[in-house]
Amino acid sequence: MPERIIGKVGRIVGPVIEAREVVGVEMLELVFVGAERLVGEVVRVRHKSAWIQVYEDTTGLRPGAPVYGQGEPLSVELGPGLIGGIYDGVQRPLDVIRLRSGDFVSKGVHVPALDRDRTWHFSPLVKVGGHASPGMIIGTVQETDLIEHRIMLPPGVAGNVVEIVQEGDYSVDDVVARISGNGDDREIRLFQKWPVRTGRPYANRQPHVTPLITGQRVLDTLFPVARGGVVVVPGGFGTGKTMIQHALAKWCDADIVVYIGCGERGNEMTEVLLEFPKLVDPRTGRYLMERTILIANTSNMPVAAREASIYTGITIAEYYRDMGYHVAVMADSTSRWAEALRELSGRMEEMPADEGFPAYLPTRLAEFYERAGMVETLSGREGSITTIGAVSPPGGDFSEPVTQHTKRFVRAFWALDKQLANARHYPSVSWLESYTEYADDVAEWWEERTRGDSKELRSTIASIMQREARLERVVKLVGADVLPDSQRLILEVARMFKDAFLQQNAFDEVDAFCVAEKQYRMLKIIISFYTLGSDAIKKGGTLVGLKKLPVVRDIMQMKFECPNDQPEKLDELHKKLEESIHEFGSLFA
Ligand SMILES: Nc1ncnc2c1ncn2[C@@H]1O[C@H](COP(=O)(O)OP(=O)(O)OP(=O)(O)O)[C@@H](O)[C@H]1O
Ligand SMILES: [Mg+2]
Known part of the structure; x- marks a missing residue:
């Protein structure tokens, strides 16, 4: 579907707008709003009205301005160049300065997530005439010294290889292969797009048998998490959630780390950015940034982009999982994310449930955590996503809705204890309140070693x-x-x-x-x-x-x-x- 006008701006309520006289719009469609073409996403459609969540500052927007439908859902770009990248919640490239100030240099400027000018050395692995199936790896690019980027056919693409380029340097949007099947001819580039709110397909789920070694004794020995597992780290103000998440990002034995900073202070994220590039992985001797992707929607950035950030992060994680890597995803803090959800819901005048959070809070949390797991990929490899979400319950009270709902979707609970933190016992993981259901899964791994x-x-x-x-x-x-x-x-x-x-x-x-x-x-x-x-x-x-x-x-x-x-x-x-x-x-x- 090409770009078309789907309606006009009606009410503008902070980060959301109501579009009127709406025709032919799809739920979750990507839209550009007004002459400035602010990036937005359709989150509710009713008769001739649609609510749109806008990922940029809406000040200056006027009623009556056109809304352009893009005919596709909000998506991320997946290809070489992601690693070492720093993105906002909707995958716009950020730099340290913008993380600090929080504002975008100019609104409505659509910078692609992957650099179009940079070239990558592509080595093909398939031949003309060969059979092509979804997820198949057709070639490789050495993305960093640590990571071989495996160029995959997008899900749904099958047939025969009718063209494949020779080994050489290509930019991400050069066509490197052509696949023909079912009367369809598909051009394959070094990058592909994928909608953030849809999980990428895999062949099947696999049992958890290997621990994700975090390097933190209290976790690995007492409350281990398996590769492919899901953990929540609840902790009151200042109990060490961010320090734990940083320690994991630095030292856990995943191949790839996706670190999502949602709604945390800008200076905390800048600290990460200044510190990470200097850190060396003790196992490989390589820079840790060579395996890390940062998604940052700090407290001073548009609140809607914060809501999207966890899905953007997990989609990127799935893409590397599909190549056969073990990925760890950290989200700090999902409470700030839930607050964004609450604010957006409130602006749309939805009926609030527990403590003002929308009734669909648990569904949305599930949509994030369910995407973790150990899988056999479409190309028959083993890949995993381990997700570790921090929660900051107000007053350290674990009975609040975000902690309670999250508990339903995770199998390990690393409870941070205020008293331990006050006594400067770090990490302040409580050995009485925490639990894990992965201990038996990983017991054999430990017994063998x-x-x-x-x-x-x-x-x-x-x-x-x-x-x-x-x-x-x-x-x-x-x-x-x-x-x-x-x-x-x-x-x-x-x-x-x-x-x-x-x-x-x-x-x-x-x-x-x-x-x-x-x-x-x-x-x-x-x-x-x-x-x-x-x-x-x-x-x-x-x-x-x-x-x-x-x-x-x-x-x-x-x-x-x-x-x-x-x-x-x-x-x-x-x-x-x-x-x-x-x-x-x-x-x-
Ligand atoms: N493992 C650790 N080793 C040494 N000091 C630590 C450790 N963990 C936490 N601390 C101390 O506790 C302080 C607060 O930690 P941190 O910022 O991670 O808390 P938080 O729970 O993320 O706080 P907030 O609620 O503000 O997000 C740190 O600045 C540090 O001084
Ligand atoms: Mg913190």
Whole structure:
């Protein structure tokens, strides 16, 4: 459908407008509004009126101005050049300056998301006469040193390859192949478009078996998420949501990271932009920006674009998943996103439900989270999207609608605790309130990489932490002095676990992230301290004596002192622990 006038501007209510005398418009159609051609999307159609969500500042717009239908839904451009990119919620390229100021240099200027002047070295993988099926990879482009960009046939394109270019340099809109089938001749370019509100197809869903290693001990060891999983991180004001999301974006072992900053402060996003380009991936030795895409709709940018931002981000994630990559998506904060939804709904005078949010809030959340998963792609590869959404419940009250609805769609809950944050225990993930349903899915992965006892260690520490919580209640009433040393050891081990293991300093060079092998050994040492210590106490040793052993200091420092590339160093510490407790115990034998 070509561009045509579909109606006139009627009411202008901030970021939404009501178009009148509307004919032949489609729901979710992309439109340009007024002489300035502001980008908008049709979100409701009723008789001759249509509500349009406008992704740019509407000041200056006048009633009566024409609305141009584009005959296609709001879409993103998918092709080489996305990585390292910084986009707003509707995929307009941003730079650091604009992130700070929040305004667009000029309204209605339609800059393509992918640079048309840049060329890419394309190597074809198919031959003329070959069979072509949807999602098939017809060639590659080295997008960054880390990422080979696999050029795929768009979903729905099938037939025979009637033309394929030779290896060489092409821009994203050069035709590189022609596919003929069902009486249709399709030109294939290095980029394709896809509507943001529709999930891209895949062959089938696969079970979750591999963890997404985040490098954060409290998460990987106690509350793991599987590749393809969905997590929510709820936390009150200042509890460390953004720090956790940043840590994940930096250190998680995904191939590609899509970071969506929705409604957060502009300076937080600029910090990311200034910091990220300098960071080096410890696993690959390459710059992290070579695998990262940023979507930023900060608090000072148009609110409608914030609503679209999470769909823009997840669509880009799906595109890389379809190439056979493991993608991690972070959204900070989905509460700011939900507030955008509420504002738009309110402006359209819709009937509000819980706390002013529209009744379709849960549907919209589902439409975002459901797009995560581990799949077999159309081309038969394995790809995944792991989605981690932050929620900022007002007053830290998890019973509010966004947290509650989100809980229905996620299988892991990393609850941030105000008291822990106040005590500067970071990450402030509560070990009592958080949960994960992925632990069994990833148990085998851990068992294979450890000595087959990781499951047992995990359940031992969980029971110690639960016993500690119960004992703490007793201590509050009567004091610790009345407890026998065998029980005070539980308190001591719990404290050791919190300080030496759970706490992780995001600003420490060694401790900012922790490889799985180091996490496992650290946990094993702490559990051994408990089991060997219990025996020594049974034999007549005292807790005071046990705590004075020099090896305790080494345990407290092991997170800082053991480098990530030499986790086996901890085996020496484990041996030293065994020897010193043995020696200590033999004093009483
Ligand atoms: N892992 C960590 N290591 C060290 N300090 C941390 C860590 N996590 C959080 N902090 C401290 O807590 C502060 C607040 O963290 P952060 O900005 O992530 O909170 P937030 O929950 O995103 O806040 P807001 O509600 O304002 O969005 C940080 O500036 C930092 O000083
Ligand atoms: Mg934050």
